[in-house]
Amino acid sequence: MKSRSKGLRGSDVCKRHEALLAIPFDLVIEILTRLPAKSLMRFKSVSNVWSSLIRSQYFTNRYQTVSSPAPCLYMGLSFFEHSHLKCMLISVSPSPDSDTTISSFDTHQDLTDLALRGCITHVFRGLMCIVDGASAQIYNTTTRQLVVLPKIEESSIIDGDHKLKNIKYHIGHDPVQDRYKVVCTVATTSDKNGECTTYMTEQWVLLLGGDISSRWRKIPCQSSHFPLTQGFTINGRMYYLAWIRDLHHVLMSLDTSSEEISMLQAPEDNFCPLTVTLIECSEKLAIVHYIDLETEGMMKLWVMEDAEKNQWSCKTLVFQSSQVGLFNKIKLGVVGTTRNGEVIFAPHDTAYFYIILYDLQKNHMRKVEIKETPNRHLTKFCEAAGFDDVENLMYL
Numbered sequence: 001m002k003s004r005s006k007g008l009r010g011s012d013v014c015k016r017h018e019a020l021l022a023i024p025f026d027l028v029i030e031i032l033t034r035l036p037a038k039s040l041m042r043f044k045s046v047s048n049v050w051s052s053l054i055r056s057q058y059f060t061n062r063y064q065t066v067s068s069p070a071p072c073l074y075m076g077l078s079f080f081e082h083s084h085l086k087c088m089l090i091s092v093s094p095s096p097d098s099d100t101t102i103s104s105f106d107t108h109q110d111l112t113d114l115a116l117r118g119c120i121t122h123v124f125r126g127l128m129c130i131v132d133g134a135s136a137q138i139y140n141t142t143t144r145q146l147v148v149l150p151k152i153e154e155s156s157i158i159d160g161d162h163k164l165k166n167i168k169y170h171i172g173h174d175p176v177q178d179r180y181k182v183v184c185t186v187a188t189t190s191d192k193n194g195e196c197t198t199y200m201t202e203q204w205v206l207l208l209g210g211d212i213s214s215r216w217r218k219i220p221c222q223s224s225h226f227p228l229t230q231g232f233t234i235n236g237r238m239y240y241l242a243w244i245r246d247l248h249h250v251l252m253s254l255d256t257s258s259e260e261i262s263m264l265q266a267p268e269d270n271f272c273p274l275t276v277t278l279i280e281c282s283e284k285l286a287i288v289h290y291i292d293l294e295t296e297g298m299m300k301l302w303v304m305e306d307a308e309k310n311q312w313s314c315k316t317l318v319f320q321s322s323q324v325g326l327f328n329k330i331k332l333g334v335v336g337t338t339r340n341g342e343v344i345f346a347p348h349d350t351a352y353f354y355i356i357l358y359d360l361q362k363n364h365m366r367k368v369e370i371k372e373t374p375n376r377h378l379t380k381f382c383e384a385a386g387f388d389d390v391e392n393l394m395y396l
Contacts, residue, residue, distance in 0.1 A: 029059065033066040037142045037391045057178065057209075060393040071338060071389035073355065074123055074141065075370075078381040089120075089385075091141070092370050120385035122230050124171040126392030127180065127208075128385070134158050136169045138182065138208065138396055141388065147396045152204055152216045155186055162188040170231030171208075172238045176257040180208040180394070183238060183254060184216070187226045197246050199226045205259055209394050223263045225252060228271070232278035234285050235307070239278055241271060241287070267302045267312045277334040279343065281360060288334050288343065297324040301360065323365045326356055336387035346384030353382060 032040065032054070040063075044051040053059055072091040079086055118132025128139040136149045149169075152158055157165060166187045173180055186202040201224040204216040225242035228249075232239050238254040244263075249271055251264040267287065275291040281303050290299035297319040305311045331348040338344065338357065345356040353370040 029062065033063050040393065041143060054393060055395045063393055064390060067391050069389055069391045071387065073387050074385040076120055076383040076385050121169065123386035123388040124233065125173065126388060126390040127171050129169050129171050131169050134167050140392060140396055142391045142393060145396050149182065149206060150216065152184060155202055157186045157188050157200060157202055164189050166226055168227045170238055172233045172256040174256045175236045181256060182206045182208060183231065185227050199224045201225055208396055219259045221261060225250065228273040229276060229278055234280055239285055241266060241276065264310050267314065269300065279334065279337050293332060294327050294329055326365060326367045335384045339389055344387050355384060
């Protein structure tokens, strides 16, 4: 009887296995898209078929349309441990039962274990850009894959003997070919033409992803300029403010598909590079200028109402005294916007564990404290690196 019983159980297992194999492949994909990204990273080791599926562009795109990850604020912490400086990248997300504290955190990488040095410039669709001078690295916040971008060998500005070099890396997405690109803008000052300073500019593009190593391609740059802000991608175009002819501001626009760059007239304002940021406002490009934030309790919001006609609207936002009190005379910077359209302010100064969220439509401001971060008592420097709510499974 025991032998027969074992045989029946073995038969049942076989039947169940056959039933499992009979599950339509489309249904398997739908099931996998409902799983957490961490589980999918483990499931890649199940088989080569599963690994290829999860890493495929089709599944990556499908997963982004289905998943609804919690928004994350990425922060860089620096602290001394046993007399050694350590750096750590963490992500913090809002607690579901409170809108005034952020209590959960996830340690992404101990950066001291990596050949990683530099500043986190931005996070775009789950991809983080880390720049150190002329070199850059891309970190996937979902797969935790880190790649070092190749050196731009043929740049005459990077290798040239120039006193002032401005090198900015921007991550963008080509909606036509569905590809991610890194755009590097390299600029320097040229000899003065009388009393007017002119600039020399190079622009390079690198494709991300795929098994074949990509090389930088130089693209035509019709107008020499000096970039001021980090690039911001919206509706298939990458924008950033720049100088031409001394301190004359323009808005540069790069089509991420055709890679054609154009120069637009910027709003008439005396933008300060340290207090101006490009953001999204009601699905439109906007410029936040907050030079008078701490002193006057106000900031300007420029919104591009018509991209083709380059028409802008301007609103001066004046904060109430109770709202200004939240700043406590601390220098703040804008690190992005939430999916609800709130502007995220983070302290420039070190070791402040909070952010300020400002609702542009409701004129409502709230201070959100970040609780229970690792090595909090040891932290000497805390930097809010960026805000993102996308889980990207692409293989870099």
